[in-house]
Amino acid sequence: MPLDTTVQPSYPMPKATGCPFDPPPELRELRAAEPLSRVRLWDGSTPWLVTHFAHQRALLADDRVSADRNQHGFPILQPSIPRTGSSVGFISMDDPEHARLRRMVTAPFMIKRVRAMEPGVQQIVDDLIDAMLAGPRPADLMEAFALPVPSLAICQLLGVPYDDHEFFQVTSKALITIETPLDERMAARERLTAYLDDLVGRKTTEPGDDVLTELAARVTAGELTREQAAGIGVLLLVAGHETTANMIALGTLALLEHPDQLEALRNSDDPAVVNSAVEELLRFLTITHLGLTRVALEDIELAGQTIRAGDGIVFPNDIANRDPEVFPDPDRLDLRRDAKRHVGFGFGIHQCLGQPLARMELRVVYSTLYRRIPTLRRAAPLTEIPFKHDAIVYGVHALPVTW
Template sequence: MTSTINHSVGESPSGVPEFPMERAAGCPFDPPPTATAKQKEASLAKVRLWDGSTPWLVTRYAEQRALLADPRVSADITRPGYPSQGPVPSGGASGSGSFVVMDDPEHARLRRLVTAPFAIKRVQALRPAIQKIVDELIDTMLAGPKPVDLVDAFALPVPSLVICELLGVPYGDHDFFQDNSKIVIKRDAEPEERVDAMRTLGVYLNELMGKKLAAPADDLLSGLAERVKGGELTRQEAAQMGVLLLIAGHETTANMIALGTLALLEHPDQLALLRDSDDPKLVASAVEELLRYLNIVHNGRRRVALEDIEIAGRTVRAGEGLIMANDIANRDPDAFPEPDRLDLARDARHHVAFGFGVHQCLGQPLARLELEIVYSTLYRRIPTLQLATDLDRIPFKHDGSVYGVYELPVTW
């Protein structure tokens, strides 16, 4: 399945490659070959975006970490020179109001209000509940017909159920928020369509916030409602944070579950290593290696320089855009020997799949826990799990900011 976006193919007339780039046919787990070639040439390379702008593509691991931690680099999508993923309509950016696209101190103020529920000890306390969700979904699959679409039957329900429970969102509304989430992260969606989807989700979370203000429960949204009552947040800010957490909490993990399963099925020696081991350290290692190897966030983390920055023998000028392509950073041979080999025993904990610096993914402890439970349970309970179609018939998500598969037919 190839991207429907013409500007993601080939090079512009000036010889500057277009970004985003296409993956090679038959190599769905690997970064685009053009990006890999640029990495071999230099740490920074110019690329051309949809609007003709030419930001820097940062290709190597060390330089990405350095820039992501540099206070002279901004995540503010409203700054001139920011390398946006598409046109920003008059109604505002699809991510406006989100602390993800803010700088400190405002970023730190808002992020701090939702940090506690994602602390490692708090997240680990969810292990029994997540294990129960995983086991029940597997029970349902085993009792039903086969083949089955693993995305629909398992990969998407697991994180959706978990994030709904954590936030206090009715799971009965999952079709509604999943449909709108897909529009938000779809790369070739019309700007107005994306804004409408964000607005629809915002209205939904705002109404839900009203219910939490009137009748708080033991969930994250109720915690935000208390912040609203205390004057630390506006109701609109709280609703927008709820939208961010709802989208991020199910889309990324769902794609990692499905794509990780497919990668393991295509590497049976590594699947056997994981399936036959009861060592929790190996399971944790497998999660980190799959995060490194697959990199589902494949549009790059985007920034703009606030000042001139000297790095890797180049000068990035103030106002120039930067794209940190974590898929190629995690395949940098200087950081990961034999980077194109899937090796579950590798120590890959220093990958940048969750970013780096102050904007590093807030929900990574929860994502890691969900993946550990899934990867240590699914293949052991269904040891004969296998694809029910050919690899070249799997529909990959080349058209979104989150990479994965639309469907994964499996049998046993």
Template sequence: MTSDTVPAFPMARAAGCPFDPPPELHRLQDEAPLTRVRLWDGSTPWLVTRYAEQRSLLADPRLSADVTRPGYPFPAPGRPTGTQKLGFILMDDPEHARLRRMVTAPFAIKRVEALRPAVQKIVDDLIDDLVAGPKPVDLVEAFALPVPSLVICALLGVPYADHDLFQGHSRNLISRSVPAEQRGASFRALHDYLDRLLAQKTADPGDDLLSQLVTRVQAGELERSDAAGIGVLLLVAGHETTANMIALGTLALLEHPDQLALLRDGDDPKLVAGAVEELLRYLNITHTGRRRVALDDIEIAGVTIRAGDGLILANDIGNRDPGTFTDPGTLDLTRDARRHVAFGFGVHQCLGQPLARLELQVVYSTLYRRIPTLRRAAALADIPFKHDGAVYGVYELPVTW
């Protein structure tokens, strides 16, 4: 390919197909598992479009997640410095593993499952408010955002009263359209906010994750700045991703009434758990790919990835790979979709996935049963989708019943 023929990334979705990856991604996947794409800065990293190669590379220690390394395919201007890393997510082992281990326990499956009654109460209370309030209503503002925000605030020890502050800065952090200076300012504001909370927990510790990080700081195992960075990561990821998945999943189900009926009319927990996995596979809210840079030469699928080459592993099209999933463009809640890569793969796969699964299971098994006539209160074409950020979803979802 010449520089003129290398396709630009990210690509646009087809009009009227908001749940599907861009057609250009399908075309590239059909042609080859790896191809070059052009980013905003003129760089041409490798785009990995097929499921098998994505899983293989995400598990390969010769790839680095360190955003400060030369060749890393940064998604927008404003490359962060080492002090602006979002917790451990943009670090490599062994430092990545050391820091991640400090916060793994609260996200263990058994610990998360113990939260189910509390999450159920949060969901039920918010639905009570929905039913008692005016309609139509924006489901994002009234339900999708509060559910995971209340849960992660309780887990971390962050006052939910501050949700306007951290939600606003979070939106800036994950938007490609926000200027680099503003994203940097939002990161610093969130970092300072978490640092102040850590100071409060030092004086008055509680039974929460931030207090546990304070204990690590006091033991000399962790710098307070790193503790604040971990707090930023968990706070942002803990509400943004799940909130978008709740709203986008609901919209997708409203557009597929036969699938919605399975959740609304059934009571099988296995069906609900499977539906969550299928919606994660089908929707892929992380829609600009996992970003890596090669540390050594790697031979894969007849291609030589050179040391210093950037890679984008596009999980949205990977989860639509017909070589792995039969009829992948169809939403089928009875499908066994557990092999999906919506949470990534390898050592950097999503730490909070057990909590996200639990929240989605409670929401998807409760909302449509409690409000069985839930429907859109705006045309699909009028719903504002988040095409400009690292996390895909909708800015608003007007609903009524």
């Protein structure tokens, strides 16, 4: 019997015109109607959509829910995303292998080590602002500032030469762009994997104080294969600069559109206000706008429904971060809100490994940029800003600014 294509709405869903910071209106309607509903993906599959904050956290922490995309029924959101294989490293694995590999790279992202990096990141931010102020106006904040800040930081942490930044930024773009054909995506990943594999090999004879050197030592000790080490390197390199770069640019744009909030942040000397601003912007913007994907390994009863073993599950964390039961008046940007419970970094065992680094970089940027350039403003109408509706990580392709 053919499936009724009129029942389930298509997913992903488009944002409303003129509302670039908000979740799609259809997601709001689904959340208001049912806590769990079915949606239709490009391939005709109909996974469950989980829209409530509490239900997302419960399922993401449930060991009956798998991140392994090799599992039957795992939802693939775009045709350009590979259906099988470990192409995204340990983030697509379940415990115990997930935990084993993740532990190998946890130490560099511990809060103590990240704090030690903060003076260096502050210097990076100040130098880039100096260069931008000395350059032409208008400037593209994305190219001149937002992308170099996390790229320089993650290169130092990993031990990747920043001179190669154009190569890995262009290659990363192919990996996160939705419309990249599957064969081009796989070719880009192979190029980046070969690049990291070569670096891991060089670190065995030319060690440094960096993550790739630590991975190379584990390869030598037989704890990892070269392929696994290179794969971890790809994951950390791509995630380490793309996500934070988009948060810097999109967060700046959101603040420019909310001048009262920008003024409060710029004029405060309280570190707690900056910390609160970081969490609220992560909640309000939720740049992982396509959501998280999982599959049920066993039957799960939730909200009066039965998620069967083999059913795909989609978690649009942007709508969970606008749940009024958790965040009162959720569509208002309020930098003094206690937003630290947000699911912008995911939840459970797979929540973002690099969140301490991302938070530190955002804290330095948000406490420095608007004070150093107090007259910073858009140099183009909001309607002309190219938003990344075509990317896995939401943000802007460019942000023309002047001062």
